[in-house]
Amino acid sequence: MIELHNRQDEDLAFMLRFENVAWYQDGMVRILDRRVYPVKTEFVECFSYVDVANAIKDMVTQSEGPYSAAAMGMVLAAYEFRNETDPQIIIQKLKDAAFTLSHARPTTSEQMKGIVDGAVKVAEDKLKEEIIGKQLVDELFQYAYGYMNDNYRRYTIIGKNIADLIPDNGTILTQCFAGTVVGTMLRECKRLGKNVKVYCAETRPYYQGSRLTASVACDMGFDVTVISDNMPAYTMKAKHIDLFTSASDVITMDGHVVNKVGTFQIALAAKYFGIPYYCTGTPDLAHPDMSSVEIEERNPQQVLESFGQRITMDGVHGYYPAFDVTPPELITGIVTDIGTYRPEEVHRYFEDKKC
Structure with a gap:
């Protein structure tokens, strides 16, 4: 029995509980389908690591979810190969699984590699101890759980750091779904007694802001309002927004932020109104600058419909870049687990981390 x-x-919202993000049990990974939550509470059941990779690719889970799913996907891979006894074959199959899971979505593949490669390293060490079969599955589950828990622990610190930047009785604007950061930030605001109001841009075409961020804030007892994606600039002035915040899919070492498309235009409006924009996350050594980042373009059909309902005339074209790039000059600070950095100083993060 694993403890x-x-x-x-x-004390986090329902959808941020580990079992409701991605969870391995008895030869299956269950992933909360964030494409339909909270209108429906449904889970996608994956019986192979390929199923998990497809779930990641198909946006079943977003924000921190794909990383947790990839970690649990490696557990499922070990379960699939539990009857294999040759260590070399086991490792090769796990490496194949790691590649498939980490490359399910191109923009975040470098961050994914660290997680799945860590699982392979655990397997290599345990195989030297002649641990195979169910015991190896248990070891990789322990690794996956440890990754998720440590990730939440790190984001608890980030959540506290950004909560400290929000004024008492402040009003914030969010973009897309920052996942664990939103939950830990609001948990800290509650601890501090800060009566924060939250405005969420809806974030088409998946509506992560309206369905996910707003659900977390509401579930945790906060005053939350959803606006459509063309309303942020007006809302900033009309509702006296104190702070704009988003997560990040990639932070380059020279201070560019890659995040859900729409972040850049909100940052522009925030700059115009003199509202600080704080991004949460950590810089990525694999991306010294934007030349190494591939911006994913998804199925343009999704722009032409809403919840499966066509909203344009036949013959109209769509365009769907999943991310955009916010340059350093529009970013007030990058909030990390060891402090807040100006974007031009973010390269110091790893030096400071060693101290």
Whole structure:
């Protein structure tokens, strides 16, 4: 029986609880379908690591979810190969699984590699101890749980750091779904007694802001309002927004932020109104600048419909870049687990981390 100690998801919203993000049990990974939540609470059941990779690719889970799913997907891969006894074959199959999971979506593949390669390293070490079969599955589950818990622990610190930047009785604007950061930030605001109001841009075509961010804020007892994606600039002035915040899919070492498309235009409006924009996350050594980042373009058909309903005339074209790039000059600070950096100083993060 594996014991799960010091859980970092306590007091967070339903959809941020580990079992409701991505969870391995008895030869299956269950992933909360964030494409339909909260209108429906449904789980996608994956019986192979390829199923998990497809779920990641198909946007079943977003924000921190794909990383947790990839970690649990490696557990499922070990389960699939549980009857194999040759260590070399086991490792090769796990490496194949790691590649498939990490490359499910191109923009975040470098961050994914660290997670799945860590699982392969655990397997290599355990195989040297002649641990195979169900025991190896258990070891990789322990690794996946440890990754999720440590990730939440790190984001608890980030959540506290950004909560400190929000004024008492402040009003914030969010973009897309910052996942664990939103939950930990609001948990800290509640602890501090800050009566924060939240405005969420809806974030078409998946509506992560309206369905996910707003659900987390509401579930945790906060005053939350949804606006459509063409309303942020007007809302900033009309509702006296104090702070704009988003997560990040990539932070380059020279301070560019890659995040859900629409972030750049909100940052432009924030700059115009003198509203600070704080991005959360950590810089990525694999991306020294934007030349190494591939911006994913998704199925343009999704722009031509809403919840499966066609909204344009036949013959109209769509265009769907999943991310955009916000340059350093529009970013007030990048909030990390060891402090807040000006974007031009973010390269210091790893030096400071060693101290």
